Amino acid sequence: MVQGDGDRKEDKDRLSDLPDFVLLHIMKFMSTKHAVQTCVLSSRWKELWKCLSNLALNSSDFTNLVHFSKFVYRVLSSRDGSISLHSLDLRRKGCIEHELLDWIMGYAVSHDLERLTIEVNLNVKLGFKLHPCIFSCNSLTFLKLSIWAVPWMTELPNSLQLPALKSLHLEHATFTASDNDCAEPFSACRKLNTLVLDRCNLHRDAKFLCISNPNLLNLTIGSTIQEVTYRIVISTPNLRCLTVMRDPIHQLTTCNLSFLEQVNIDVEAFFHPQIEKSHLALISLLKELADYVKIMILSSSTLKILNVLSTPDSTITQIPCFVQLKSLKLKMKSSSNISDEEVSRIGEYLLQKSPVAKVDILKC
Structure with a gap:
């Protein structure tokens, strides 16, 4: 059946007839570039x-980068300033100017931003600091900062004053000691x-990073690129x-x-001389965790280290007693090249002083 002109017009206008809040909700799932392009419809x-x-x-x-920077300036300058920002996600493969990044942060903070994600590279002078606001x-x-600043990592203030913050992700950051x-x-x-x-360092001869927070529930600690390791003190009672x-x-x-x-350990040993360390x-x-952990999950790369340690030739034999462990x-992984017999030996090695724990082998 051939559609009449009236039917085609009705189909054409159906989307545009939706309320603003519905259309804005749909645009929320677009990149901002595509959302702005709807203005030509x-x-x-x-x-x-x-x-x-x-x-x-x-x-x-x-x-x-020139086109990207112009677009960012245009969007933030033309946007309705009376409307608060819920989230801003900025990602740039390659370097951007730190002036642009500072301007974006200043705009975001002045518009009551709730969620901020920034993943960029910066080409800046030594000692660069992000806009303190x-x-x-x-x-x-929510705040995620992954900012690689050449030739130095992004330096953070001594104390973060973020009273509403619930989730914080930091990569390539440098902490200073008070x-x-x-x-x-x-x-x-x-x-x-x-x-x-992850990949966070200490600055100015600091030797300790204290993670002290009474309400912290989930903590993830990654690697460092510092040649000299530092001690991490975890004081998080909950x-x-x-x-x-x-x-x-790291020394924890x-x-x-x-x-x-629950403790998840997904580590790997590097080549000599770091492998013994x-x-x-x-x-x-x-x-350090033996007195507390109840569920422990170990990755394939972690098992490779333990496979070496659990052999009769290993000089490291002092395995702790996991007094509360219920599940190991x-x-x-199929690519890990560890046999089932070796995995069983690792399990026995870990639980030689904790016989009540249950062992599960998860193949992925």
Whole structure:
């Protein structure tokens, strides 16, 4: 059956007849570039994008940095300033100017931003610091910063003053010590429940990173690129889940983790001379957590280290007693080249002083 002109007109206008809040919800799932491009559809759409409260700015949508920077300036300058920002996601493969990044942060904070993700590279002078307003924003509930600044990593203030922050992800960050050679940046974030640290360093002769927070529930600690390792002191009485990944050469010290339920260890040993240090650090980590952990999950790369340690020729034989361990889960990849017999031996090696725990081998 052939459609009449009236039917075609009705189909054409059906989307545009939806309320603004419905259209804006649909545009929320687009990149900001595509959302702005809807302005050419009709007069109905011309100004609608200016009311967006979720912005996704990705340089992969543009041919070069100049076009990307101009677009960012245009969007933020033309947007309806009376509308608060809910989320801003900025991703740039390659370097951007730090002036642009500072301007974006200043705009975001002044519009009550709740969620901020920034993944960029910066080509800046030594000692570059981010705009301080982002570290004292009252509205932020989620913050992810992955900023590689050449030739130096991004330096953070001594203390983060973010009263509403619930989730914090930091990569390539440098922490500074206030006194006593100890950096303690998170204690003022009273609502923080999730913290992820990866490739983070200490600055100016600091020797300790203290993770002190009464409400933290989930903590992930990654590797460092510092040649000299530093000690991490975990003082989080309500911590439920701890994940340690990549290089285990950090020295961990814990204080009262009585609520700790689960530990995930996904580390790997590097080539000599670091490999022996990785072995010792892994055993040290297990000893530090032995009094608290109830569920322990070990990755294939972690099992490779333990496979070496559990052999009769190993000089490292002091395995801790996991006094509260109920479940040990060993994750096996087909590419790990560890036999079932070796996995069984690793399980027996770990639980030689903890016979009540259940062992599960998970193949993935």
